[in-house]
Amino acid sequence: MMKGRRREAMGLALVAPSFLFLLVFFIVPAVLLFVCSFWMAQAFKLIPAFTFDNYSRALSASGFYLLTWNALKNGLCTAVLTVGLSFPAAYFIVYRTRGNLLFYLILVSWFSSYLVRIYAWRVILGSNGLINTTLMQLGLISQPLEVLLFSPFATILTLTHIMLPFALLLLVSALRDVKKEYVEAARDLGASNTEVLTRVILPMCYKGLVGAFMFTFVISAGDFVTPQLLGGRDGMTTGILIANQFRTAGNWPFGAAMAFLLLAAFLIVYLGFVRLLDLLRLAPGRRFHD
Amino acid sequence: MSTPNIVELYGVTKAFGALTVLHDIDLTIQQGEILTLLGPSGCGKTTLMRIIAGFEATTHGRVTIQGADVSYLPPDKRPVNMVFQRYALFPHLDVFDNVAFGLRLKKWPKERIREAVQHMLHLVQLGEYGNRWIHELSGGQAQRVALARALVNSPSVLLLDEPLAALDLKIRHHMLAELKRIHQETGTTFIYVTHDQDEATILSDRIVLMNKGRIEQIGTPEEMYAHPRSLFCARFLGETNILTGAVRAAETDTTYVDVGPGTVKVPANGAAVAIGQNVSLAIRPEALQVSRLAPGGAGGDGVNALDGVVEDVVFMGSRVVYSIRTSVETIKYQETRSVDGIMLAKGEPVRASWRPDAAVLLTH
Ligand SMILES: Nc1ncnc2c1ncn2[C@@H]1O[C@H](COP(=O)(O)OP(=O)(O)OP(=O)(O)O)[C@@H](O)[C@H]1O
Ligand SMILES: [Mg+2]
Numbered sequence: 001m002m003k004g005r006r007r008e009a010m011g012l013a014l015v016a017p018s019f020l021f022l023l024v025f026f027i028v029p030a031v032l033l034f035v036c037s038f039w040m041a042q043a044f045k046l047i048p049a050f051t052f053d054n055y056s057r058a059l060s061a062s063g064f065y066l067l068t069w070n071a072l073k074n075g076l077c078t079a080v081l082t083v084g085l086s087f088p089a090a091y092f093i094v095y096r097t098r099g100n101l102l103f104y105l106i107l108v109s110w111f112s113s114y115l116v117r118i119y120a121w122r123v124i125l126g127s128n129g130l131i132n133t134t135l136m137q138l139g140l141i142s143q144p145l146e147v148l149l150f151s152p153f154a155t156i157l158t159l160t161h162i163m164l165p166f167a168l169l170l171l172v173s174a175l176r177d178v179k180k181e182y183v184e185a186a187r188d189l190g191a192s193n194t195e196v197l198t199r200v201i202l203p204m205c206y207k208g209l210v211g212a213f214m215f216t217f218v219i220s221a222g223d224f225v226t227p228q229l230l231g232g233r234d235g236m237t238t239g240i241l242i243a244n245q246f247r248t249a250g251n252w253p254f255g256a257a258m259a260f261l262l263l264a265a266f267l268i269v270y271l272g273f274v275r276l277l278d279l280l281r282l283a284p285g286r287r288f289h290d
Numbered sequence: 291m292s293t294p295n296i297v298e299l300y301g302v303t304k305a306f307g308a309l310t311v312l313h314d315i316d317l318t319i320q321q322g323e324i325l326t327l328l329g330p331s332g333c334g335k336t337t338l339m340r341i342i343a344g345f346e347a348t349t350h351g352r353v354t355i356q357g358a359d360v361s362y363l364p365p366d367k368r369p370v371n372m373v374f375q376r377y378a379l380f381p382h383l384d385v386f387d388n389v390a391f392g393l394r395l396k397k398w399p400k401e402r403i404r405e406a407v408q409h410m411l412h413l414v415q416l417g418e419y420g421n422r423w424i425h426e427l428s429g430g431q432a433q434r435v436a437l438a439r440a441l442v443n444s445p446s447v448l449l450l451d452e453p454l455a456a457l458d459l460k461i462r463h464h465m466l467a468e469l470k471r472i473h474q475e476t477g478t479t480f481i482y483v484t485h486d487q488d489e490a491t492i493l494s495d496r497i498v499l500m501n502k503g504r505i506e507q508i509g510t511p512e513e514m515y516a517h518p519r520s521l522f523c524a525r526f527l528g529e530t531n532i533l534t535g536a537v538r539a540a541e542t543d544t545t546y547v548d549v550g551p552g553t554v555k556v557p558a559n560g561a562a563v564a565i566g567q568n569v570s571l572a573i574r575p576e577a578l579q580v581s582r583l584a585p586g587g588a589g590g591d592g593v594n595a596l597d598g599v600v601e602d603v604v605f606m607g608s609r610v611v612y613s614i615r616t617s618v619e620t621i622k623y624q625e626t627r628s629v630d631g632i633m634l635a636k637g638e639p640v641r642a643s644w645r646p647d648a649a650v651l652l653t654h
Contacts, residue, residue: 179378181374181376181378182378182380184345184365184372184374184378185372185374185378185379185380186380186391187345187364187365187366188343188345188365188366188370188371188372188440189366189371189391189392189395189439189440189443190366190392190395190396190443191366191391191395192366195395199391200380200382203382204380204381204382206382284381284382285382285423286382287384287386287387287421288383288387288390288394289386289387289390289403289404289407289420
């Protein structure tokens with residue numbers, strides 16, 4: 001009796017700090033923001049109300065759709081690129097090497113700050129940057145390519161660079177759970193290397209795959225710093241728009257409403273991705289017989 | 291062109307870097323037999339099995355299966371299947387889909403797959419378990435699923451790497467009987483790896499005893515037990531008494547060895563021995579005859595006899611094992627307990643003797 005209670009207390013003590021943190025810094029602000037999205041703003045003042053005006057205003061503006069499409073495009077391209085690049089690397093690290101050297105080398109790129117990396121790409125992609133000067137010296141182009149910098153391309157490239165170590169970390173730990181024995185068992189039963197990948201490895205590291213994809217997607221699609229610094233005029237995203245409502249326009253309710261619309265869009269992407277994996281028969285826990 | 295040898299190994303050598311773990315192994319495995327690779331930990335049993343399955347390449351030597359050289363074939367192209375020590379059942383699939391895994395890759399039609407899988411699940415007595423998830427199985431059940439998953443592909447050879455090591459003793463004995471039954475019903479050739487001599491003797495048609503990457507001896511369990519060719523083999527299979535001494539005389543079919551104060555007469559083993567050479571004799575505990583000595587009576591050891599004192603008595607169910615301290619060695623004597631049998635007591639002076647052909651001469 002006593003023992004059970006003490007165990008309960010112990011469990012509570014273990015989860016309490018993180019729960020409290022989430023409550024104070026995420027749940028409460030999110031609820032407040034949600035409530036706020038139904039309010040009105042007049043001359044930088046918030047007026048409590050219950051109106052759907054903010055939502056309808058966003059949904060009736062074609063610009064909102066365009067910018068949301070840009071955000072989702074940034075997120076999807078970054079997630080596909082990041083997972084596509086880090087999965088083979090994780091596979092190589094887990095199954096082909098004994099040491100962790102490569103793994104650590106990639107993780108080291110984490111040690112530079114987010115902004116430093118954004119500016120580094122500005123230097124590389126700019127008109128006087130590494131790529132343009134090289135191409136010009138090779139005589140392949142006569143004018144610097146302006147589209148390199150200040151374009152969605154620059155945003156996606158930079159975001160991929162930023163997200164790669166995170167995705168790699170998630171995928172390496174997911175693949176480590178798929179012991180070599182499973183791979184060998186599948187090979188023994190007649191599976192080619194590709195069949196081992198699709199029938200054993202991917203379903204077995206499903207959680208890591210979904211985790212890495214969604215994590216990369218949400219952070220890149222919602223990011224407003226990288227698109228602002230590198231995206232140029234065509235690279236505007238909902239994130240920037242939302243940030244502007246809070247920082248300059250002072251229309252919190254409108255900003256909040258757009259944030260929740262963006263969240264809904266993320267949710268749809270998540271459901272779509274999960275459904276896609278299921279259709280591709282990559283989800284675990286499925287029966288293939290009746 | 292059918293050969294009774296289903297697997298043939300010629301001069302198989304395997305090195306990992308500077309470490310050679312298999313030395314020039316020649317071995318043939320016959321159609322339908324249960325062949326056991328037996329040996330202490332690290333002697334290369336798993337490596338040899340993985341070479342047959344195709345997971346390791348040989349450094350030198352060739353492997354043929356059904357007469358065809360498979361040395362360069364990957365595992366998925368070889369007509370063998372393996373049961374892994376930790377089963378390696380796919381946790382994301384249920385029992386049915388685990389067993390169906392190989393057949394689906396072969397693109398069998400759905401109906402045939404269902405029949406084959408159901409048949410196999412019945413064979414391993416898990417007919418009702420098709421819908422179970424892997425984490426819902428006991429160790430013994432998981433073992434059976436692993437067996438079914440391999441056997442459903444009708445392999446020419448089934449490779450089993452210590453399949454019972456993870457099970458407790460009682461289930462292990464039951465599973466051994468099951469394996470024998472399944473072997474009989476399917477007629478599949480089994481290559482079975484173990485370091486447990488009991489498993490090997492219960493199950494095998496032939497045993498391959500390995501030591502440090504070499505084959506020490508091949509034979510039926512009876513041959514191996516009765517005629518060990520080396521000290522290692524005599525010690526590895528069953529309890530045995532080892533006596534050492536110098537050769538006194540060697541005749542064509544009898545060798546005389548000085549052991550302590552007496553002389554031992556033993557059948558020659560065909561190997562040339564020199565007078566004065568140090569040799570060993572192996573005598574099984576149950577091959578001894580032991581009789582009481584009157585206190586202070588008839589001293590001195592005779593031919594094929596050692597006098598001593600009972601030091602310890604251990605009951606092992608139907609058997610009694612005595613330790614007898616003699617002037618040269620403490621030897622073990624084992625007898626079947628009988629209702630009217632005499633019981634020797636600790637401290638009693640006894641004489642242990644044996645027929646000349648009960649001892650085996652070992653020169654290495
Ligand atoms: N991939 C490898 N790289 C280097 N050495 C290896 C490798 N695999 C096995 N060895 C070595 O080869 C030797 C034989 O190993 P193996 O696994 O065949 O032994 P075993 O007889 O199966 O032993 P056990 O009964 O403990 O399973 C051991 O010394 C082992 O350390
Ligand atoms: Mg082994």
